[in-house]
Amino acid sequence: xxxxxxxxxxxxxxxxxxxxxxxxxxxxxxxxxxxxxxxxxxxxxxxxxxxxxxxxxxxxxxxxxxxxxxxxxxxxxxxxxxxxxxxxxxxxxxxxxxxxxxxxxxxxxxxxxxxxxxxxxxxxxxxxxxxxxxxxxxxxxxxxxxxxxxxxxxxxxxxxxxxxxxxxxxxxxxxxxxxxxxxxxxxxxxxxxxxxxxxxxxxxxxxxxxxxxxxxxxxxxxxxxxxxxxxxxxxxxxxxxxxxxxxxxxxxxxxxxxxxxxxxxxxxxxxxxxxxxxxxxxxxxxxxxxxxxxxxxxxxxxxxxxxxxxxxxxxxxxxxxxxxxxxx
Amino acid sequence: xxxxxxxxxxxxxxxxxxxxxxxxxxxxxxxxxxxxxxxxxxxxxxxxxxxxxxxxxxxxxxxxxxxxxxxxxxxxxxxxxxxxxxxxxxxxxxxxxxxxxxxxxxxxxxxxxxxxxxxxxxxxxxxxxxxxxxxxxxxxxxxxxxxxxxxxxxxxxxxxxxxxxxxxxxxxxxxxxxxxxxxxxxxxxxxxxxxxxxxxxxxxxxxxxxxxxxxxxxxxxxxxxxxxxxxxxxxxxxxxxxxxxxxxxxxxxxxxxxxxxxxxxxxxxxxxxxxxxxxxxxxxxxxxxxxxxxxxxxxxxxxxxxxxxxxxxxxxxxxxxxxxxxxxxxxxxxxxxxxxxxxxxxxxxxxxxxxxxxxxxxxxxxxxxxxxxxxxxxxxxxxxxxxxxxxxxxxxxxxxxxxxxxxxxxxxxxxxxxxxxxxxxxxxxxxxxxxxxxxxxxxxxxxxxxxxxxxxxxxxxxxxxxxxxxxxxxxxxxxxxxxxxxxxxxxxxxxxxxxxxxxxxxxxxxxxxxxxxxxxxxx
Numbered sequence: 001x002x003x004x005x006x007x008x009x010x011x012x013x014x015x016x017x018x019x020x021x022x023x024x025x026x027x028x029x030x031x032x033x034x035x036x037x038x039x040x041x042x043x044x045x046x047x048x049x050x051x052x053x054x055x056x057x058x059x060x061x062x063x064x065x066x067x068x069x070x071x072x073x074x075x076x077x078x079x080x081x082x083x084x085x086x087x088x089x090x091x092x093x094x095x096x097x098x099x100x101x102x103x104x105x106x107x108x109x110x111x112x113x114x115x116x117x118x119x120x121x122x123x124x125x126x127x128x129x130x131x132x133x134x135x136x137x138x139x140x141x142x143x144x145x146x147x148x149x150x151x152x153x154x155x156x157x158x159x160x161x162x163x164x165x166x167x168x169x170x171x172x173x174x175x176x177x178x179x180x181x182x183x184x185x186x187x188x189x190x191x192x193x194x195x196x197x198x199x200x201x202x203x204x205x206x207x208x209x210x211x212x213x214x215x216x217x218x219x220x221x222x223x224x225x226x227x228x229x230x231x232x233x234x235x236x237x238x239x240x241x242x243x244x245x246x247x248x249x250x251x252x253x254x255x256x257x258x259x260x261x262x263x264x265x266x267x268x269x270x271x272x273x274x275x276x277x278x279x280x281x282x283x284x285x286x287x288x289x290x291x292x293x294x295x296x297x298x299x300x301x302x303x304x305x306x307x308x309x310x311x312x313x314x315x316x317x318x319x320x321x322x323x324x325x326x327x328x
Numbered sequence: 329x330x331x332x333x334x335x336x337x338x339x340x341x342x343x344x345x346x347x348x349x350x351x352x353x354x355x356x357x358x359x360x361x362x363x364x365x366x367x368x369x370x371x372x373x374x375x376x377x378x379x380x381x382x383x384x385x386x387x388x389x390x391x392x393x394x395x396x397x398x399x400x401x402x403x404x405x406x407x408x409x410x411x412x413x414x415x416x417x418x419x420x421x422x423x424x425x426x427x428x429x430x431x432x433x434x435x436x437x438x439x440x441x442x443x444x445x446x447x448x449x450x451x452x453x454x455x456x457x458x459x460x461x462x463x464x465x466x467x468x469x470x471x472x473x474x475x476x477x478x479x480x481x482x483x484x485x486x487x488x489x490x491x492x493x494x495x496x497x498x499x500x501x502x503x504x505x506x507x508x509x510x511x512x513x514x515x516x517x518x519x520x521x522x523x524x525x526x527x528x529x530x531x532x533x534x535x536x537x538x539x540x541x542x543x544x545x546x547x548x549x550x551x552x553x554x555x556x557x558x559x560x561x562x563x564x565x566x567x568x569x570x571x572x573x574x575x576x577x578x579x580x581x582x583x584x585x586x587x588x589x590x591x592x593x594x595x596x597x598x599x600x601x602x603x604x605x606x607x608x609x610x611x612x613x614x615x616x617x618x619x620x621x622x623x624x625x626x627x628x629x630x631x632x633x634x635x636x637x638x639x640x641x642x643x644x645x646x647x648x649x650x651x652x653x654x655x656x657x658x659x660x661x662x663x664x665x666x667x668x669x670x671x672x673x674x675x676x677x678x679x680x681x682x683x684x685x686x687x688x689x690x691x692x693x694x695x696x697x698x699x700x701x702x703x704x705x706x707x708x709x710x711x712x713x714x715x716x717x718x719x720x721x722x723x724x725x726x727x728x729x730x731x732x733x734x735x736x737x738x739x740x741x742x743x744x745x746x747x748x749x750x751x752x753x754x755x756x757x758x759x760x761x762x763x764x765x766x767x768x769x770x771x772x773x774x775x776x777x778x779x780x781x782x783x784x785x786x787x788x789x790x791x792x793x794x795x796x797x798x799x800x801x802x803x804x805x806x807x808x809x810x811x812x813x814x815x816x817x818x819x820x821x822x823x824x825x826x827x828x829x830x831x832x833x834x835x836x837x838x839x840x841x842x843x844x845x846x847x848x849x850x851x
Contacts, residue, residue: 197821205446
């Protein structure tokens with residue numbers, strides 16, 4: 001009896017998990033908290049039925065590579081230019097139609113037009129206001145290796161956005177200088193955390209005084225709690241520590257719902273959703289012409305080093321470097 | 329027609345075939361890992377294998393495991409004794425205390441402990457006490473011990489309850505003191521229960537990465553997770569996974585050697601008489617303090633942390649999602665629990681009724697499934713399903729099967745224990761009345777396994793409710809469980825949003841633990 005029921009159960013499951021109903025399947029490295037409201041709006045406006053698989057950006061990119069032609073994904077939405085570049089390099093992404101990309105500045109879309117940024121995120125220096133005075137903050141990411149910061153800096157060598165920053169450093173300043181910086185940081189007792197958020201919590205707890213993280217976590221914390229002791233700043237203009245990375249999307253070559261996928265991307269680039277990113281996630285928009293929002297984007301572009309985001313896909317060499325320095 | 333001798337000694341096919349099938353299924357991840365590890369360039373592979381860093385990771389892993397074994401033993405032995413043999417009041421309550429931490433996801437416990445210290449920690453807020461946060465080895469040791477000790481506690485508790493009072497009475501009549509009895513009679517008899525609990529804890533610690541990653545303590549599992557999460561190549565991840573599995577094989581062999589010849593102590597139950605309760609006397613207040621400390625650390629602090637998060641204001645969208653997440657979690661965890669037990673029965677049966685080297689090895693395979701790091705197991709199943717049975721990719725069936733296979737070891741212990749206590753004579757009697765062996769098993773033995781089945785299924789259910797890596801990788805698109813929500817929200821620092829999901833895990837687990845013990849308490 002029990003066994004019969006079980007077999008029946010299993011058969012029903014198998015039956016109901018087919019993708020007959022979905023008209024658009026998204027693999028999202030962006031968090032559910034952020035994505036769900038956008039999807040709800042999109043479904044409401046277009047009547048398109050969406051399925052989403054959430055996960056880590058790199059993890060989902062790897063899943064798509066393993067799945068190959070059989071991938072159920074129509075759209076890949078990642079937190080990091082590197083992962084999009086990696087999919088592009090494998091020839092897995094389809095060309096995007098020019099009208100979608102019209103208002104997007106160069107640098108926020110790749111040269112072959114297979115992916116486009118949906119929002120910008122900057123690397124910043126986070127610090128504990130109670131413990132460090134603003135006048136004493138380091139000017140450059142290379143100052144973090146000075147003895148005065150010994151054991152006081154938090155970082156996250158295992159984190160994808162940190163690794164993208166290291167890739168950028170390699171491309172801009174060369175292997176040797178990057179290796180030297182990593183080694184100096186390690187010897188200076190930089191404290192490794194598992195992700196950006198853990199760094200910020202450690203700074204708030206007074207475990208470390210400084211940290212290198214993405215910018216938007218801190219803005220969110222401060223908006224929720226005005227007395228929050230963690231603040232942030234950029235290094236001096238064009239310092240590689242101010243890298244402006246992106247979250248972005250691409251449509252898969254293997255997709256059978258390309259039209260819906262493109263509609264979704266156009267939707268993400270609309271004023272409405274761009275405002276949502278700025279207000280809810282404190283990221284930078286990727287389009288101009290939204291009044292008060294422009295100044296933020298202009299500021300971020302000014303302080304960040306110029307960087308071809310496509311080069312960030314060279315992750316393997318970065319991982320080899322991190323391993324050889326003993327950080328991974 | 330009479331079968332040749334060696335075939336007559338074989339277990340019946342309906343027990344043997346499932347066992348062999350399970351053995352094969354457990355081997356899939358191993359084969360996958362070996363293929364991946366050898367797939368790389370030879371010099372690169374050897375370089376990765378003999379990195380100095382692996383030694384550090386290895387040492388961290390071993391020292392944490394040993395530490396957890398010591399701490400959980402120090403917690404579980406007294407607690408099990410108090411809850412079964414002493415005259416302490418509210419024994420049911422104490423038993424619940426010993427089970428509930430199973431319902432707490434490890435990383436939630438870690439967040440709670442981290443949240444105590446620091447400038448803005450609970451201690452600073454409430455008592456004005458600014459101490460640095462407990463992290464690294466000691467933080468990991470505390471967190472991991474707190475949520476794994478129930479595995480040992482429950483085994484020891486069952487052991488204490490199953491002891492035959494007459495051996496102790498005999499020792500007493502020979503003039504042994506209470507302490508001598510404990511040391512020379514009771515503890516040796518509890519060795520199988522002790523080893524069974526320690527084995528599960530050891531394997532759990534070896535594979536766990538949630539708490540250690542937050543505590544910044546780098547073990548092999550944490551490193552495996554990092555390699556997997558960060559990298560597009562799988563070679564180093566496969567190498568670390570194989571190192572981990574080698575450690576667990578050593579543990580399994582060690583356990584087997586220590587257990588050899590001991591198993592029949594369990595047979596000594598069935599005297600219907602109750603064990604005398606020991607008076608606590610002067611130890612009473614120490615015992616209360618001990619129980620109080622356990623309650624404080626393993627329940628009050630984590631639960632209050634969750635409630636504190638929730639008090640920060642949960643966004644309304646979360647409540648809309650909660651029902652869905654509960655449904656998803658139960659819909660995958662419950663069938664996984666049933667399937668695990670269905671797999672555990674044949675394995676336990678052939679190991680107990682047809683003890684031989686082969687049946688023993690097959691049974692050990694169940695533990696190998698537990699020992700395979702969940703990430704590696706999930707990757708192997710992705711690879712296997714995509715290449716061999718694409719229809720199964722991203723289905724509920726595959727996810728449930730992977731859960732069941734991974735958590736089988738938790739189910740097999742209780743099922744095996746109750747099988748030891750079910751006399752084979754009943755089955756023989758049923759067969760002599762003309763039933764075939766299968767029917768005889770169903771009618772006479774299976775009802776006696778009920779308790780073990782319930783306990784085993786509950787273990788698997790609780791673990792599956794908390795499970796992360798396998799769910800992340802194998803879940804059908806759109807399925808999103810309570811545990812995944814807790815992890816995703818808390819990793820983004822959105823603790824208020826994570827709280828309702830964590831509480832739901834706790835609530836459902838309490839519900840099931842209640843079912844688990846209501847039967848015992850009724851009788």
